[in-house]
Amino acid sequence: MKVLITGAQGFVAKNLQAHLRERQDISVFLFSRQDNLASLKNLLAEVDFVFHLAGVNRPENTDDFRTGNTDLTKFICEEVGLLGRKTPILYTSSSQAEFDNLYGVSKLAAEQALIELSVVQSVPVHIFRLPNVFGKWSKPNYNSAVATFCNNIAAGLPIKINQPDAAIKLVYIDDVIAQFVAVMDGLVAGDPFVSVNPVYDTTVGKLAAQLYKFRDSRETLITETVGKGLTRALYSTYLSYIQPERFTYEVPKYEDPRGVFVEMLKTKDSGQFSYFTAHPGVTRGGHYHHSKTEKFLVIKGAACFRFRSINSGEFYELFTSGEKPEIVETVPGWTHDITNVGEDEMIVMLWANEIFDREKPDTYAMPVGTEA
Structure with a gap:
């Protein structure tokens, strides 16, 4: 199978590529913001599945919400429609699509373009309204609070918490990728909207406290319950921000x-x-x-x-x-x-x-x- 990943330089895309490289039956083609739409058009004519992960969530210019989220998605829909190949498209939307902000509006419009393609031309469409995704290779001060906290705490830098009780919903990158691959393999069917489980509910304050316990465990030697659930996923994520010179530590x-x-x-x-x-x-x-x-x-x-x-x-x-x-x-x-x-x-x-x-x-x- 030939698959295309848009937004190839992003955090989610990097993890997806790592997992797909483990498959002998998959050939991966990449598209990123450095590439032009002509190359994207050519790729769409060749591939059998599209992971449309490209998007803009922190632009310098607010117009980029529309161009990076809505317009790019509409371009893909138009090209797939013209090809008539019914190439399945998996799209990473956001839970913000439910809210009236520039980012959410641009994501919702992209969803609507995909749903129209699905209804009019019977193209399989799978939309993920993802909450905060965390895991290895997430970019600090950009992708999520988890990434920022992990990076700073691992490096001995301060973190800033304005509302410790603020609720936060999280999904772990490995769970996201597992569901992506299940969709690609035809193991998930039904409604265009696909969810990822488990979704973890915590607060900003609890998140920070847990990460500090990971840091302190090198001194106390007391490990957290890192074998399951949110603690397991957070521990793996935290360790991914440890720099090579700190891969080792002494014990008494x-x-x-x-x-x-x-x-x-x-x-x-x-x-x-x-x-x-x-x-x-x-x-x-x-x-x-x-x-x-x-x-x-x-x-x-x-x-x-x-x-x-x-x-x-x-x-x-x-x-x-x-x-x-x-x-x-x-x-x-x-x-x-x-x-x-x-x-x-x-x-x-x-x-x-x-x-x-x-x-x-x-x-x-x-x-x-x-x-x-």
Whole structure:
């Protein structure tokens, strides 16, 4: 399939191009404001699908609303109509089309031209009235408040909030592109107006607060719930504004004659991740917990784990190494230790089900001893 993307230099178009490049069955043709209408006319005669993403939302001259939104769309409609090829057109309108402002009026007029083409000549038309779109490559101080906030906070610059309680509706760029591709593939049919889900409702103040938590997580090591929903999408977006020289950051390292201990990541409700090393012959541990639990994974070296029930005195011993991925769990009420029984340094990953609390560590020293 040959597809055309107008507004090829825009934020949404760049993301769309990245996704379409992953498809072996798609050839992409581009049109941007630097190109002339003659080239656009030639492209329309060749392609099988049009992503009409070009538009103007912050012009220096207000007349550009009409020329960049309404007139360009009418030109495409006229050319497609003359060709008689019924080439499907997907158009990115705006939620502002519902309001009486210059931008909204120009977008509404573009929609009307497309709907007329659809009714009169049965050309498939798909119109997206998008709210605020956010994601990687969005332009600060232009595309959205999310882009501006992410850019400034990541760079250590101030942000300005006039109304913290101001409501804002957001859609994430990956969700937008997924729906675009579904339309192109014929998986979405029906009304000319197509929506993107989910739509996230938040406020300007909450948005800024969340982004500051992302920034601070490098110091606290406490991650937000970045695996789902709006927080996931915002975190991905925030990280896209981190400059290469800040791709890395240091975490505390605690070192003693036994080896080192390094905390990597903490969660609000699912514990923390760390690793430690031990020199040959070194034993670490020798304590028990009432409620805390841990998972150990030896990734280098050879280890002997020993356990003793603090209640019955039952003893248990096991051996594991980096040669075989094997999780060893500590059980409440069993004192335990780990000894490097290899000839090289041992490296062990560790997960604990709760963040270490120095005031209430739930860690009590008790030697394991030897098997009776």
